[in-house]
Amino acid sequence: MALDTSLESPAPVRQIAQAISGWVDRLGAVWVEGQVAQVNRRQGMSTVFMVLRDPVADISISVTCSRTLYDSLNPPVVEGAGVIIHAKPSFYATRGTMSLYARDIRMVGLGELLARLERRRQLLAAEGLFAPELKRPLPFLPGTVGLITAPNSAAERDVLENARRRWPAVRFEVAYAAMQGPRATTENIEALERLDRDPAVDVIVIARGGGSVEDLLPFSDEALIRAVHRAHTPVVSAIGHEPDQPLLDLVADFRASTPTDAAKHVVPDMSEEVSRLAVARDRLHRAVTARLQREQAQLESLRSRPSLADPHSLFNSRGSDVDDIVARARRALGHRLDRAGDDIGHQRARARALSPLATLQRGYAVLQDERGHVVTTVGAVAEGAGVSIRVADGRIGATVTSTTVTSTASSEGTRA
Numbered sequence: 001m002a003l004d005t006s007l008e009s010p011a012p013v014r015q016i017a018q019a020i021s022g023w024v025d026r027l028g029a030v031w032v033e034g035q036v037a038q039v040n041r042r043q044g045m046s047t048v049f050m051v052l053r054d055p056v057a058d059i060s061i062s063v064t065c066s067r068t069l070y071d072s073l074n075p076p077v078v079e080g081a082g083v084i085i086h087a088k089p090s091f092y093a094t095r096g097t098m099s100l101y102a103r104d105i106r107m108v109g110l111g112e113l114l115a116r117l118e119r120r121r122q123l124l125a126a127e128g129l130f131a132p133e134l135k136r137p138l139p140f141l142p143g144t145v146g147l148i149t150a151p152n153s154a155a156e157r158d159v160l161e162n163a164r165r166r167w168p169a170v171r172f173e174v175a176y177a178a179m180q181g182p183r184a185t186t187e188n189i190e191a192l193e194r195l196d197r198d199p200a201v202d203v204i205v206i207a208r209g210g211g212s213v214e215d216l217l218p219f220s221d222e223a224l225i226r227a228v229h230r231a232h233t234p235v236v237s238a239i240g241h242e243p244d245q246p247l248l249d250l251v252a253d254f255r256a257s258t259p260t261d262a263a264k265h266v267v268p269d270m271s272e273e274v275s276r277l278a279v280a281r282d283r284l285h286r287a288v289t290a291r292l293q294r295e296q297a298q299l300e301s302l303r304s305r306p307s308l309a310d311p312h313s314l315f316n317s318r319g320s321d322v323d324d325i326v327a328r329a330r331r332a333l334g335h336r337l338d339r340a341g342d343d344i345g346h347q348r349a350r351a352r353a354l355s356p357l358a359t360l361q362r363g364y365a366v367l368q369d370e371r372g373h374v375v376t377t378v379g380a381v382a383e384g385a386g387v388s389i390r391v392a393d394g395r396i397g398a399t400v401t402s403t404t405v406t407s408t409a410s411s412e413g414t415r416a
Helices: 013-025 067-071 110-126 154-166 184-197 222-230 247-251 259-266 270-304 311-354 356-361
Strands: 030-041 047-053 060-066 082-092 097-107 144-149 171-176 201-208 235-239 366-368 386-391 394-399
Touching: 013 082, 047 067, 060 067, 067 097, 110 222, 110 247, 144 154, 144 184, 154 171, 154 201, 154 259, 171 184, 184 201, 184 222, 201 259, 222 247, 235 247, 235 259, 311 356
Parallel strands: 060 097, 144 171, 144 201, 201 235
Antiparallel strands: 030 047, 030 082, 047 060, 082 097, 366 386, 386 394
16 A cells, blocks of 8 residues: 655655565566576575566566575576576565565476567568568678677677688677677677667678577577667677577678688688679670671771772773763764754744845845835835835836836736
8 A cells, every 4th residue: 555655654665665566576576588698506505596577678677586496407507598487476575576486497498489589580480571672782892891790709800800811801899799698689789780870780690609598598589689670770680500590690781601702702712702893804805806797897808809909990990981971972072063054044044034135146136215115016006106126236216207007916016
């Protein structure tokens, strides 16, 4: 029940502590699952002290148990092991701390542990954390490789030595973290987030040697899996050996079978790249040479043609053709001019034959009155009128003395 306190009537610390102790005692025994973060067996004491950690959240609680119960466990409890404890919560009023007094401790068996991991895998896969379309390609030649591993470990040596053997100029940014035990998940997440924030790091490798399923449990931790999923930098998982497959392998952008295999994939082999470059240069040289040879052969073929081998021959042959055409044109023009001259002569003769002057030359004359009108009838002139007679070589003036009308035109005459 709530204590009746006020500013004027506060409760002493002992009363509050005893009230909390009473409330905790009424909770009764509970079953708790967690990971053993620390074990402390003090010499000469019948009580064993442990720290139980939540596998997902950063929460832990103290646990005590009798030495008899602890020694009877098979296999024994070690740090990092998963356990289920039947315990009674207790609040120690003198120190103001709470702990669990374990009455029964049961190890999480391998089969049950694998079943739990499988259920976790299915749940995370259903959320889409392992989707293939989320996998990012690794950079061909990273400027800086981030490495998360245990200090002075064989995995660190394998990655560094093999990577530098393949590409001596490769740079590493190493972030050390525990690879097993209760601190492994937290330290790996912190190292991953620090390297992911570094703009110089192009790829991150999480490397650890082989181990049992229990040893590799931190790399199937849900918190670490989600941290890798949130990372913006490509992540390479190099945990254990080929048969080992923690959930980190499924969420990582690339899964390497071993740390050595990770080194082979994060950087290219310099000797192989130099060899490929030489092969590419040789192929390019052959391609350019073949192209030049083809173009040269085509150029020689063009130059060997008569029109290019002796350009003057084409002009000479065409020149003779032009001369023939000019000669034909001149002959045709001469013929046309001759025919035109003949036509003009004929037309001139015809015109002269039709000219009145030619008629006058044959002995005819043209009679005109004083006004210049041609006299065609006797009645056009009167006796005594002056007339002009046009002959072939000039004119004759005359005076009409008489006129005679004939019966036919052919017998008409004029007497002056």
